[in-house]
Amino acid sequence: MFLREIIKLNEKINAPDKYPFNVPAIKHFDNIALNKNVTFFVGENGSGKSTLLEAIAYQCGFNTAGGSRNNLYELVSSEAKLGDFIRLSWMPKINNGFFLRAESFYNFASHLDELAKEDRRVYHYYGGKSLHEQSHGESFISLFTHRFGQKGIYLLDEPEAALSPQRQLAFLNIIHELQKSAQIIIATHSPILLGYPNAEIYNFNVSPIELIKYEDTEHYQITRRFLENKNFYLKELLD
Structure with missing residues (x-):
């Protein structure tokens, strides 16, 4: 592990x-401790x-539109409004890594072509x-398998956006191999990815932000209830 704590600079x-x-989860948190190599934000x-x-x-020095410290390109939506108001506590400090934003991945791919x-x-x-010559899912997997092999910190924003359920299962194996030498923080809606064992899950639906068990997340509970009672849920929703 490298990043140990995220501290909000309330005085600034x-x-x-x-x-x-004014977002409740942001407004009411002072610090978040990171104790595992894999952390989820839900x-x-x-x-x-x-x-x-x-x-x-932003604090890691990565391009906030997506990429690493070496990827310099502009994207209007890449402004990190919270970036100057947090401090990261490291042990040790590390500069290598990558920030994946599913929503701006097309722009990152175009940057590589340039x-x-x-x-x-x-x-x-x-x-x-x-x-751009690969399918959306293939390009994500190519990025994970070829670019994420180094020691560092990897920040992934909704990586499941381009991954089928089968590829999400394959991605669990990528996470498992990567976390042996790296730290990973993932913002996700995927109940499959959240199932990675022994990870910490921080729940942003409450304020202050707090840890939550996998089985207590809405992602798990809603998915399980729907699969177990599909006809009931469809009747309630569609009738």
Whole structure:
């Protein structure tokens, strides 16, 4: 493990009633301790999990539009509004890693294509060819298997967006191999990914943010109830 704690700098916040500081989960947290190599952030859209993950990426020096410290390209939506208001506690400090944003992955792939015009060896870390020449799921898996093999910290925002259930299962194995030498923080809605054993899960649907057991997450409970009582749920929803 490298990143041990995320600390919000409340004394620096001058407008606590403005976004993102007025988001309940963000407003009421002071610090989050990280005790495992794999940590999940869960919560509804707008709960603050992606906002905090982006702020961590900002403090790590990663491109907040997606990428590493070496990927310099512009994207209007990449502003990390929380980034200057948190402090990261390291032991030891590490600079290597990657920030994956599913929503801006297309822009990252285009950035690589621009770099490859000068040196096609850039594709070596992404499966040997342009990510645009692979399916969405294939390009994600290529990134995970070829680019994520080094010691570092990896921040993933909804990686399941491009992964079928079968590929999510395959990704669990990638997580397992990667966590042996790296730290991983994942914001996700996937009950499959959340099932990774011995990970910490932080629930952003409550304030302050708190740890939650896998079986107590809404993702697990709703999925299990639907699969066990599909006809009942469909009748309630559609009739």
